[in-house]
Amino acid sequence: MHIVVCIKQVPDSAQIRVHPVTNTIMRQGVPTIINPYDLFALEQALQVRDHHGGEVTVLTMGPPMAEESLRKALTYGADRAILLTDRHFAGSDTLATSFALSQAIAKIGNSFGSPDIVFTGKQTIDGDTAQVGPGIAKRLDLVQLTYVAKVTSIDLRTRAITVERRSEGGTHVLKSELPCLITMLEGSNAIRRGSLDDALRAARSEIVKWNAVEAGIEDITKCGLRGSPTVVKRVFAPTPREQKAVQIDTVEKAVQDVANEL
Template sequence: MHIVVCIKQVPDSAQIRVHPVTNTIMRQGVPTIINPYDLFALEEALKVRDLHGGEVTVLTMGPPMAEEALRKALTYGADRAILLTDRHFAGSDTLATSFALSQAISQIGNSFDTPDIVFTGKQTIDGDTAQVGPGIAKRLNLVQLTYVAKITSIDLSARAITVERRSEGGTHVLKSELPCLITMLEGTTVIRRGSLDDALRAARSEIVKWNAAEAGIEDITKCGLRGSPTVVKRVFAPTPREQKAVQIDTTEKRVHDIANELVASIFTHQPALQHELSSADSA
């Protein structure tokens, strides 16, 4: 069994600051991490491999420094890492990103072994579109299983897979076939700590680096800015609210009196609520 996991290196957005004057993002010194959602995809892939045998290949498209993310993925136990890096990829939107990644996945199939499952995370924490997974699936003509909470069963000989997919108000149980693309939901599994062996192997491993041509991409006009129909035209700060909160005076007051004042204030702001809340209660 061969599994490809797509991971993206992202800025640790918890630490991103916006310049107060110029409204630009201050990336300097912001550490990068593997997109947290992708770790759930990686873990699920490793679990499937451990159960059914085979190999896990991790793939990322990004600048040369994205090698770090791949090496980290190797420490978790991935078998092979491929970095897709070329200045022609700069400025890719999701259509161009999924094009480049799908070409690379085909090339991985040619060079190593055809994947049975391609995993992606649910979404990233920077672009945050959740569009790359479906984009890859469509381009490779793979069955697409998004928002997967659980892989219930895989029958390799029958090429069958059953998953639970999160949907509005519940979970769908889907029966499908390999090969497929799965976008994995967060919080679905406990992420392993890599073994010492894996850490040593990761440090020594050669990361395969492909440029566009090496990934089998002939038409580079489908990549990067040129291959991207969407363009970010304007970046700006949200308009701040003019007014700060009206503070309920709490000095030297008993908590019940404060609560009384708050409820009075709520009903002054929104008189209609008084009726609506009480009717909800007696219902």
């Protein structure tokens, strides 16, 4: 069984500040982390592998320093890590991102065996669109299972998979088939502490780096800014409200104020 997990390196957004004068994001010195939602995807992938055998390949698209997050993923127990990095990818929106990632996944399939499952997180904490998973599924023509809270069963012989999918007002139980793409919900499985063996292996491992051509991308105009139909025209801080709260200090007054609204 071959599983690909897409992870994204993101700024630890709890620490992001906006420049008070220029209103631009101050990224300098902000530490980066693996997108927290992706860790649930990775853990689920590792559990499936531990149970059914096979390999887990982690994939990220990002600047050279995204190698850190891949190494981290190896310490948790992933078997192989691939960094997709190229100046041509800069400025990608979700359409261009899912194009590049899907091309890389196809290449991974050719090189290391076709994936049975591709996992992504539910969404990232920076771009926060939840669109890349569905984008990859469509490009690779994989069955798409989003907001999965639980992988209930996988039968490798019949290629059947059953999952619980979170939906409005409840949970759907879906029966589907491999290969598929799953976007994993938070809270499903906390990431394991990797073993010492994995930590040692991760430190020594060579991270495979692919540029666009190496990933098998022929049409570079589908990548980066050129391949992105959306453009961010303006970034700005929300305007603070002028009025501050009216302070009150007795229960009676609070009850009165609140009661007037009921």
